[in-house]
Amino acid sequence: MHHPSESDLALYAGNDLSRLARMRVDWHLRTCGKCQQEVTEFSSQRAETLRNAPEPEVNWDRLAAEMKANIRLGLEAGECIAPLQAPHRGHSPWAWAALATAALVAVAAGGEMWLHHPWSGETAQQANTELAGMPPLQDMVLEVKDSGIRMRDGEAVVSELDSNSRGDSGDVAYTVNAQGGVGASYVDRDTGMVTVNNIYYGQ
């Protein structure tokens, strides 16, 4: 019997194989106890590693959003300067110097966020959050109440469904999924159809 490679089994356990390769391994595992055992071990090791990880997992989406916000900040700074320099564009070395400085500021700000320096982190993070207009994901709370389901950041409601406006009061069934989602199921007043709405964390 031809067994899949150890690396394929490890990737399979982490759900990182391509669809086709996954199907191939799936097929093999139906009949091979030895490989099943290996995949189980890889899965356990992976779960154990995640559980024991000393550092919190990097939130790449948030990091990307912060980087984008910094770049945007730099570009906006450049745009603010540009109209003042417009009559001289292409002639004055000062215009180029100002734009270059703005670009450098953007790159530097991005670099700072990337490195997470504690002295600059909070201020830059705050500015970025405001610029991006979106509260950080980890501050969010999902909520199920009599009146509906919502995602909120402090008192600010980010995402919401007021179920009572759509279904008859008392007939809304709510669900909470510990993986990060809340739902409301009701018979819609207009369509007469059962409708299930779900709100999720970002991912």
Added chain:
Amino acid sequence: MLIAALAAAPGVMFLTAQERRLDSNSIQFDLRDDAPIRLESMDSSESRVTARAGAQVIDLHISARLRNTGRDYIRGVTLLLLAQESTAGGKMSVAAPCMNVAPGDVFPMRIDGRLMRPLQSGGGALVRVNVDGVLFRNYEFYGPDKLSSRRQMVAWEMEADRDRRYFKHALQTRGAAGLQREMLQSLDRQANRPHLDVQLARGRSTTKSTDSPDHQEQFAFLAMPDSPVKWQDGWAEVAGNEARSPRIEVQNTSAKLVRYVEIAWLVKDAQGREYLAGSVPASEGELYLPPGRTARLLQDISLRFSHNGGQPVEIRKMTGFVSEVEYSDGSLWIPKRESLQHENLLRILPPSPEEQHLSDLYRKEGVDALIRELNKF
């Protein structure tokens, strides 16, 4: 000059909150050519968008009419609504289970909810509506399934089938009066089902408190007689009305490979009232459970419980049972209605979407309409 420019840049963030009607071009239905549904019409005139600080708050109220362009009856549709994929509040879904739409027929879908996206997130539509999944009568599925809609819709369809059988059996054995009695009991359960207000936070306490938990509370376990997965052990950290980080060990006692397990989580308060707190699923794509093996489900979350407008519900006891299992071939197991009834769980669990549909039909149109509906299947 540079400092002045940098100071001016954030000015764009402090826009006065302005509400405006959302024009229909701001909502885009992205339906692929091979999709088995087609958008016939859409009314989004009640939708609004408001600029707040650096974000757009989009209040959606859409009435859409879609046509089944496939070759079989549609049983369910899940739409994914995206204002911004990677940020909080940018994503929601709307699903319509319990449908029975013939090929060529048009059906309505109502979309309500609030989404948020950064003010400066480029041009184009503010909200994109995609099909995440369509389930047909023969259990064939279409869609990218980013939200695991296939599993959810198959489970709804299996519950629908289970509950229709139950009510048809009541009709056959006890007549219209027996069916009527079942419906009245169902409506009574729905009206009096004890429910909690729940706050869910990921990876931390719901209140940002750093208090250590009071204790680790062990789950009691309810065994469903025919469940292919057995409970071995389970606990969560408990502090007052907050439970954190549930860990549950299960064993596959079936002969098939299992790739998903979901546990229903019940809590009991000091007065002995029992509530459904939520469900603890295996993390998506992370479970691999061959026959005979054990695995641990863990979710790094906090749940805080209250009722009657914010009164804390102190957790005195926790109970769990296996509520859903998916095998590697895509087939599912759900508990039998008799098992739920036997364990007195029907009064705690929410009704299935089909039971909601049937009891609503009974309430609005009476027992004859209900019998006609049941006889369609």
